[in-house]
Amino acid sequence: MSAVEVSHVVKSYRNKVAVDDLSFFVSQNEVFGLIGPNGAGKTTTIRMMMDIVKPDSGTVTILGEKLSEASKHRLGYLPEERGLYRKLTVMDSIVYLASLKGMDGRLAEQRANELLSETGMLSHSGKRIEELSKGMGQIIQFIITIIHNPELIVLDEPFSGLDPVNTEILKKMLINLRGQGKAIILSTHQMNQVEELCDRILMIDGGHAVLYGGLSEIKAKYRSNSVIIDFDGELGQIAGVIEKRTNKNYVELVLEENTTPGQVLEQLVTAGIVINRFEVATPSLNELFVKVAGKNHE
Amino acid sequence: MNRVLLIFKHEFRQTVGRTGFIILTIVPPLIALLAIGVSHTISGISEPSAEATGIGYVDEAGGFEQFTTQGNLNFVSFDTTEAATQALVNKDIEEYFVIPEDFVSTGLIRRYTTQRELTPPAATTTAIKNFISSNLLSGKVPETTVTRVEEPLNLVTITLTATGVVAPEQGGPGNLIIPIIVGIMLAVSLTFSSAYLLQGLAAEKENRLMEILLSSVSTRQLVTGKVMGIGSAGLIQVAIWVATVPPLLRLASSSLGGFISMIQIPPGLISLAILYFVLGYLLFAVLSVGIAAVSTSVREGQTLASIFTLWVIAPFWIISVIMLVPNSPAWVVLSIFPFSAPVMVMLRLGLTGVPTWQLAASIAVLVLCIIGGLMLAAKLLRAYVLMYGKRPGFGEIIRNLKSG
Numbered sequence: 001m002s003a004v005e006v007s008h009v010v011k012s013y014r015n016k017v018a019v020d021d022l023s024f025f026v027s028q029n030e031v032f033g034l035i036g037p038n039g040a041g042k043t044t045t046i047r048m049m050m051d052i053v054k055p056d057s058g059t060v061t062i063l064g065e066k067l068s069e070a071s072k073h074r075l076g077y078l079p080e081e082r083g084l085y086r087k088l089t090v091m092d093s094i095v096y097l098a099s100l101k102g103m104d105g106r107l108a109e110q111r112a113n114e115l116l117s118e119t120g121m122l123s124h125s126g127k128r129i130e131e132l133s134k135g136m137g138q139i140i141q142f143i144i145t146i147i148h149n150p151e152l153i154v155l156d157e158p159f160s161g162l163d164p165v166n167t168e169i170l171k172k173m174l175i176n177l178r179g180q181g182k183a184i185i186l187s188t189h190q191m192n193q194v195e196e197l198c199d200r201i202l203m204i205d206g207g208h209a210v211l212y213g214g215l216s217e218i219k220a221k222y223r224s225n226s227v228i229i230d231f232d233g234e235l236g237q238i239a240g241v242i243e244k245r246t247n248k249n250y251v252e253l254v255l256e257e258n259t260t261p262g263q264v265l266e267q268l269v270t271a272g273i274v275i276n277r278f279e280v281a282t283p284s285l286n287e288l289f290v291k292v293a294g295k296n297h298e
Numbered sequence: 299m300n301r302v303l304l305i306f307k308h309e310f311r312q313t314v315g316r317t318g319f320i321i322l323t324i325v326p327p328l329i330a331l332l333a334i335g336v337s338h339t340i341s342g343i344s345e346p347s348a349e350a351t352g353i354g355y356v357d358e359a360g361g362f363e364q365f366t367t368q369g370n371l372n373f374v375s376f377d378t379t380e381a382a383t384q385a386l387v388n389k390d391i392e393e394y395f396v397i398p399e400d401f402v403s404t405g406l407i408r409r410y411t412t413q414r415e416l417t418p419p420a421a422t423t424t425a426i427k428n429f430i431s432s433n434l435l436s437g438k439v440p441e442t443t444v445t446r447v448e449e450p451l452n453l454v455t456i457t458l459t460a461t462g463v464v465a466p467e468q469g470g471p472g473n474l475i476i477p478i479i480v481g482i483m484l485a486v487s488l489t490f491s492s493a494y495l496l497q498g499l500a501a502e503k504e505n506r507l508m509e510i511l512l513s514s515v516s517t518r519q520l521v522t523g524k525v526m527g528i529g530s531a532g533l534i535q536v537a538i539w540v541a542t543v544p545p546l547l548r549l550a551s552s553s554l555g556g557f558i559s560m561i562q563i564p565p566g567l568i569s570l571a572i573l574y575f576v577l578g579y580l581l582f583a584v585l586s587v588g589i590a591a592v593s594t595s596v597r598e599g600q601t602l603a604s605i606f607t608l609w610v611i612a613p614f615w616i617i618s619v620i621m622l623v624p625n626s627p628a629w630v631v632l633s634i635f636p637f638s639a640p641v642m643v644m645l646r647l648g649l650t651g652v653p654t655w656q657l658a659a660s661i662a663v664l665v666l667c668i669i670g671g672l673m674l675a676a677k678l679l680r681a682y683v684l685m686y687g688k689r690p691g692f693g694e695i696i697r698n699l700k701s702g
Binding site: 079097144 | 305515516519
C-alpha cells in the first residue's frame with residue numbers, strides 16, 4: 001500500500017490553474033522530495049493531500065483511503081506558514097495540539113518530555129512560546145508534527161530559520177523516522193537537503209510534473225558526457241575529448257558522443273599521468289533545478 | 299475525546315483565564331457595590347437634622363402670621379428687611395424672604411440668601427408656597443380645600459389589559475430599571491464575547507496557526523468549538539452579573555428606600571434576555587468568523603467588527619428620545635434590525651411593551667440572518683483563511699461569494 005496516491009488532480013483558482021493533471025505516489029519507508037520554483041503548485045498539492053483544499057477533479061488517497069476527519073490523526077503536517085499560540089507555554093501548546101490528533105493528555109505530556117529532551121529543549125517546556133527564538137519555535141512545531149506517531153509526515157520547508165546545529169538534529173530525527181517505516185514528504189528549496197535525504201523526487205512547475213522518479217536515476221538521465229579529473233603532470237592531447245574546462249581544483253573534460261570515460265582513463269594511465277581523482281560528472285540537483293525550471297520559464 | 303469538545307474546553311479555559319475577562323466579570327458588581335456605599339455615605343451626611351431650620355420673612359403685605367411651622371422649617375417674622383439682613387449676617391437664620399405690599403396682585407416674593415445656588419431648594423419653595431397659601435385661604439375655605447390647593451392631585455394610573463382587567467404589569471420607572479440593567483449586560487457581553495471570538499480566530503490566522511489546526515480538524519469543528527467555548531464563557535459572565543443583582547438590590551434598598559419596592563420585572567424579560575443573548579451572540583459569532591477570514595490582523599478585524607457592534611449600544615445613545623416618544627415607528631425598525639434588536643427589545647419591554655408580532659418578526663429576522671451569515675462566513679473562511687498578508691477587496695469578496 002502506498003502512503004500517498006495522487007491521481008490526475010486538477011485545482012484552479014479563478015483564472016489560474018495551480019495544479020494541472022498531477023499524478024504521483026509516495027511509498028512507505030521513503031523520503032520523498034517535492035520540489036519546484038515558487039508558485040509551482042507545491043503548497044496547493046500538499047493542501048489537497050491534507051484535505052484543507054478540495055481538488056476540482058482527480059483523487060487523493062492517503063494510507064489506502066480517502067482522507068477523512070477520523071483519519072487525520074495518522075498524518076503529521078508542518079506547513080510552510082506556521083506558528084503557535086504565543087501566550088501558551090511550550091508544554092501546553094504541544095499537549096493541546098497533540099490532543100487534537102487524538103492523543104491522551106498524559107501520554108502526550110510524557111512523549112513531549114522525551115522529544116524535548118531529544119532536541120535539547122526540555123528546560124524550555126514551561127516557557128511561553130513568545131519567549132522562544134524563531135529556531136526554537138521551529139523545533140517545537142516539528143515536535144508537534146511528529147508527537148502522535150503519524151504514519152505519513154509532510155514537511156514544508158522544515159529547515160528554514162534553523163541554525164546548523166538544529167538542522168543536524170532535525171535531519172537525524174528524519175532519518176530515524178524513515179528507519180521506523182514512516183513515509184516522509186519533504187518540500188524545500190534547499191536542494192542539498194533533498195540530495196542528502198530524499199530517495200525519490202517530484203519536481204513540479206506550472207502545476208505539472210517536470211521531473212519524477214528516483215534521485216539517482218534522474219541525475220543519471222541528466223548526466224552530461226564528461227569526466228572530472230585532478231592530476232599531477234602535463235595533460236597533453238587526449239583523443240575523444242572535445243573541450244577542457246579548467247577549474248581551481250580540477251579539470252572537466254567534455255567527451256565526444258562515442259567516447260566512454262573508461263577510454264579516457266586508459267589514455268591517461270598510458271600517458272603516465274598521476275591521477276588523484278577521476279569521476280564521471282553528474283549534475284547536482286541544484287543545477288538540475290535551475291536547468292529544468294529555467295527552461296520552463298524561458 | 300471529541301475534537302469539538304477539545305476546542306470548546308481549550309477556548310473556554312483561555313477565555314475565562316484572560317485578565318480582561320476576569321476584570322470585566324467582577325468590575326460591574328464592584329462598581330454597583332461602590333455606588334451603593336457612596337449613596338449610603340452621602341445619605342448619611344445629608345440626613346435632615348432634627349433641629350428646625352430658621353427662615354426669616356418680612357410681611358409688608360400683612361396677614362401672614364399663622365402656619366409658621368412647615369415641616370422642618372420655622373418661619374421667623376422680622377419687621378424690616380434691615381433687621382432680617384442683620385439676623386442673616388449673624389447666622390441667626392439661614393435665609394429670609396420678603397412678601398411685598400402688592401404681593402396678591404403680582405405674586406412676587408423676593409428671597410435673600412448667602413448661599414450661591416442654581417435654583418432654590420425644592421423643599422424651601424414648597425414650604426414657602428404652603429405658608430403663603432395657608433395664610434391666604436385660612437378661614438375663607440374649609441381646611442380640606444386648603445390641603446387640595448397645596449396638593450391638587452395624586453395621579454395613579456392603572457393599566458388594563460385588552461380584556462379590561464387590571465394588567466399584572468403596571469409600568470412606570472420601576473419597570474424600566476431591570477430592562478436597562480439587562481440591556482447593558484447584553485450589550486457588554488455580546489460585544490466582548492464576539493470580540494474574543496474574532497480576536498481568537500484573527501490571531502490564529504495572523505500567527506499562522508490555522509493551517510496546523512486545519513490539518514487536525516475541519517473548519518466546521520474549529521468554528522463550532524470556538525463559538526461554543528467563548529459563548530459559554532460569555533453566558534457565565536452574564537449569569538454571574540444576574541446572580542449579583544438580587545443581593546445588590548437588597549443592599550441598595552436600605553439607602554434607596556421605597557424605590558426598590560417599585561421595581562418590577564416585565565413578564566418574559568428573563569427568558570427573552572437569554573433568547574436574545576443566544577441569538578445575538580450567534581449572529582455576532584458568524585459575523586466574527588467572516589471578518590476574521592478576510593482580515594490580515596487582529597487590529598484590522600476589530601476595526602471592521604466595530605461597524606456592526608456599534609449598533610448594539612446604539613439604543614443607549616437615544617434612550618432619552620425613546621422615553622419621550624416611546625411609540626415611534628423608528629423603534630419598531632430598530633427592534634427588528636438584527637444588530638440593534640437584542641438591546642432595543644429589552645429597553646422597549648421596560649417602557650411600553652413590545653407587541654407579539656414585533657417580537658416574532660425580530661426573532662425571525664435574527665434567525666434568518668444567523669443562517670444566511672453562517673453560509674456566507676463558511677464560504678469566506680474556506681476562501682480566505684489561508685490567504686496571508688493581503689486583504690481581499692470588497693468587489694473580490696462579492697465575486698467569490700457569488701461564484702461559491
